[in-house]
Amino acid sequence: MNYPHQKIETYWAKKWVQDKIYRAKDSSSKPKQYILDMFPYPSGEGLHVGHIEGYTASDILARYFRMKGYEVLHPIGWDAFGLPTENFAIKTKQDPHQVTQKNIAIFRSQCQRVGLSYDWDREINTADKDYYKWSQWLFLQLYKKGLAYKAKAPANWCTGCLTVLANEQVINGRCERCDSLVEIRNIEQWFFKITAYIDRLVKGLEKLDWPQRTKIGQINWIGESQGFEINFPLKDKKINLPVFTTRPETIPGVTFLAIAPEHPLLEEIVSDKQLIQVKNFLEKVKNKTLLERKTGEKKKEGIFSGSWAINPFNKKEIPVFVADYVLMDYATGVVMGVPAHDKRDFQFAKENNLPITYVFLPDSIKKPEDKPYPDEEGKMIVSPFKGMDLKTARQKIEAKLSKFGKKTTYFKLQDWLISRERYWGAPIPIIYCPKCGQVPVPEKDLPVLLPDDIKDFRPKGIPPLAQSKKFVNTQCPQCQGPAQRETKTLDTFVDSAWYFLRFPDPKNKKQFADPKKLKRWMPVDIYIGGAEHTVGHLLYSRFITKVLYDLKLIDFDEPFLKLRHQGMILGEDNRKMSKRWGNVIRPDEVAQKFGADTLRMYEMFMGPLEQSKPWSTRSLIGVRRLIERIWKLKDKVKTKVVKEDEKEKEITQKLIFNVTQYLEKEKFNLCVSEFMKYVNQAEELSALSKKWWEKFVLVLAPFAPFLAEELWKQLKNKYSVHQQKWPQIEEKIKEEILKIVVQVNGKLRGVLQLPSNKSYSDQEILKVAQNDPKISSKIKDLKIKKVIYVPRKVINLVV
């Protein structure tokens, strides 16, 4: 290896940071581009190759747009609060503050080492009091609007760690840290009312340039379900049980009702006779872990409540069961059991010996077998609807039941649980006063600082902040009497749901950001990050943006106009990279050994950005060869005019044209191919001209910024190559020779080469084909029935 990457790359990396050449100017007459990466958790592991992939892609775009004449905002920060850092701190017995500082220093130097062109003056850190002050402020804005509220709600509870866990900490019903079973417990928690924004969260997706699967992912997560809500009166009690169904036409087939074990009306429904049995059942359900109830075997258990309900459609009496397959957190928490047309109801009916009444049958079925028919199409078989299609029957039944119910829509999405009983997060700015009750901390008193007198960060079942008397005991902002602070902290997803709004004005002490600067930079034009954030971060960020829009604090209601995901980089063995398999590739080592430019270009060359693909050190070496060959090519550059200028002009223009096109479509792998094609051809030339070589170096600059800067310097051009204009092609590339494919019945028979400066009719082309010795021998005996000529491309002879 002749190219001294180590020396060149470390030199320029340092110089670029010192010279601040990537600074984004707030006031500039240029049009703007805001190109953003999903900021990382600064874990103890350092950046991995997956980060580098997405970050390189956005870096290339940022550099490209700068050269195209845009003022580019390309910032980075650290999602420093939250579980990854906290867990690492606990594991290594350190203070999370120090761990965070250490890790950030590593991440920062790694970013600089691979030449990411961030504006380091805008670096943010969510664990910094100057940042989380505004996370707390955001909470207060939602609180004031009634969009933040406290309620008792089921949460994941780790039976080993004695704490609430975030959803992302629960893996297959078990705690990720101690592997204990996770169960559901009813605990007081803070929520953001994201459900109030459902309609706009769905509708807003339409205008976004996002991957379709991500949009569909959000829509499915929101889970709109249109149906009918019906009240079932109880026989002996003055209680109506509301039931939600998407299939009201099946109501003649209801043979039981099933109510969730947690349902608040349950107490009133249970008869004295059944009381003990129901209590035993509830005890059993309570002891079921999350694993058993939600992800384990779908066995359906239940017990008769002792009450009977009346089917409002046919006045039949049906038993009310308590059943563990009915969920309290969806719809009404009561299900009408139609075993004939629902798989779960069928299973429950079988296990509890309940009758099965068929309401309709699919068209292909004459006689029902002993199984459910959940089909959407068919003919009714119960009077008075016999022979009627399901849609009509549904309308009739809905009309008949209008006194008992109405059309209703339910959603799977629930309010966003934002509180955590953890140390490493922003304290929730609420004070509890024995006189005034729940009082928000006045904005002027922000930030509520995270106490630093906590010795033991380990979660113990109560929030660690409760240990600090200094923190907990305070004054009520209203009556000045003694009061106590909320000890829960904000989920780290709250921090990351607005961080993109801070980059336009990261040091503002008076506002979360100056409206003028927000207007200048927002919204984000291109956002790149992993697809795993589809229903978390990306949904939360859209929600918060809409809230701030409604508060008239910003003038746009979608934060990210264009979104792209990077795929997962697998190990060389095609498995997910993990310590367990010993297949982890460390970007530092690759940069050290082969150079950052090689690492960047290789990761772009691997394949389409969004695709998962395995690492290959051999292919990486192939890209390193490209770097070497470029380094060698520079020796051919002559300051004088060279003979083969025309050829060089042609290949360089083609490179510029193709790379530009591919960049616009984010096809980075094809850009790298174009460089290889260029080098293959340039090597055949005996000399290269300064004029065209310069253009080559400019196109190379976003991809291999170090090599390009060095080559630019050796041309004795003005520093920096990254502040130059993107090269234009002088004229449209014209192919000298027109190639026309000759087919017979669609099969290739030859290729004609004609001067491209004139156009031809099908008859002219046919004549040329007949005169071509190779082709004529194949077509001379054939009777041509039809000629199809696609101008300048193909002529197909049908015989």
Place this chain on the structure above:
RNA sequence: GCCCGGGUGGCGGAAUUGGUAUACGCAAAGGACUUAAAAUCCUUGGCCUUCAAAAGAGGCUUGUGGGUUCGAGUCCCACCCCGGGCACCA
């Protein structure tokens, strides 16, 4: 189970609105240089053919089977396989 993606050489992957399938790279084989190796450079390269000495010629080929079309990797239908997401959502 439901919802998304994908199936193209030995491998990663290219292929404008349907118009020369396999660009570019890796690996491989042969050769040059070398005492030797590495590195580098040159050449070959989908598969098949008791067609051919060879240049070549012909046939087949984008998971499988059908269809539309002058022409299908690309469009339509059915099926198989792989990856991802959601999952007792009434």
